[in-house]
Amino acid sequence: MAETVFNGGTFAYELDGEPSAPALVLIHAGVATRRMWDPIVPGLAQNHRILHYDTRGFGDTATDDVHFSEVDDLLAVMGAAGIDRATLIGASRGGRIAIDAVVEHPDRFTGLVTVGSVPSGFPEVEMTERENELFDELDALLAAGDHTQLNRVEAELWAAGPTRDLIELEPAFLEQAYALNAANLPHLTETPKPVPLESPAYYRTVDIELPALIVVGEHDLSGELAATEYLLSTVPDSSGARFPDSAHLPSVERPDEFVRILNTWLESRQL
Template identity: 55%
Template sequence: MPHLDVPGARLYYETDGHVSKPALLLIHAGIANLRMWDPQISALAAEHYVIRFDTRGFGQTSTDDVAFSNRADALALLDHLGVARATVIGCSRGGTIAIDLAVEHPDRVAGLVTIGSGPSGFPDTELTEVEDARFDEIDQAFAAEDWHKLARLEAAIWDFGPLRREEDLDPEFVSTAYALNRVNVVHAEEKPVSIPLEPPAYDRVVDIEVPTLITVGEYDMSEVLAAYEYLVATVPDASGCIFRDAAHLPNVERPADVERVLLTWLTDNSL
């Protein structure tokens, strides 16, 4: 299994497709790991060199308790693979990292796609009563250090959305959603410290000059929906897409829809 040694960590990564094709860097959500992209890999790798990795604290990556930069980790992987520029596709936390990367290192980013993401520094928004109550449960599980319960509660509120019931959703999707976050429990005691982008991307996304696709699931959290509206309105060359009947992981819940949108957008922008 391929790993890349970086300062204080061993990053697990996978590649698909031919190295001569345009590169895509996929960055997973904070309630998942690189396996979340499995449904799209075959289609994307047909005409692209697809790179994905587990960020620190997730999946099969291991880390020491050190200060680190997610942007530096991503660039180290691109350098290791000999990739000068890539279209960066990120979901949730992964999309925030992707935006930061586009802002801090525009020469390395050919295109940008976010799924259910907001820019670093996005102002706090008021939660709905339902969301607030669910986060109280999450806080209690964290305080009790009940990591398995915490992982399950996090997956439920984000992947299913605050307005939908688990029992009304596709059982296979529900099982996959829980499994994607369950494997991260082994990292609960790790304490790496992420170095934030300064100044954050919130006031800097106006400088993004590459083709950008901003997407979100219609049943995502209220704060994520607000961030979607902000990015669509603020990033100069951005187009938007709302995935119906999906929450925070539309590429897992509605894989065919996401695949179609991604392939069309990549083709239209010659990426």
């Protein structure tokens, strides 16, 4: 693990693969840390330089209570790692950061992969009855101040999605989801304030000229499924991959299949 300091944050990151190979930057989900990518890094590093890092206030990255830009953070970590241009691969919140980065700095990136991601500025989507029940449970735990149980139930929601029962998940995957989210509990007292884009990415996806792969799990939430269809319909050079046996974390739940699909797409695009 290496570290770099930028705007009140101390960022933890890792590098794998040959320095001269095409670069991939992996940005984790909001219910995880950079450790979510560990199962897929070996399969990608054979032909790529891999950078994965903990975003501000997650995992091993600590922060002061400052105003910050997720995109500026990303570029700072890339600079520290010696990566000038890369294909971005972002899961959930990480995909939103990736989309923001691509619309703001298209010259710095060669491709875009999102996994269950909603672009900034995307309109709210009406939730199903079951989804409302699940979020009501999270709200009740937050109101009670039970952050440990909240963290656990949150991990269950995104791991299973609203249409599967926990018993349907492989026990090892569910334990992994718990551990990935629990690693963020020490950051509860940190309150940095993100500064959004002046013009949200929702209005600018049509201008993305990079090749894009839009990934989603069949059992993800309504908002993420709707955003996936929006991205596929507006990003000009986009293709989709849908995982029928996964929810919000297909790269964690089905890593071998995820690597196969991703490597095939990267090779087809010469990335």
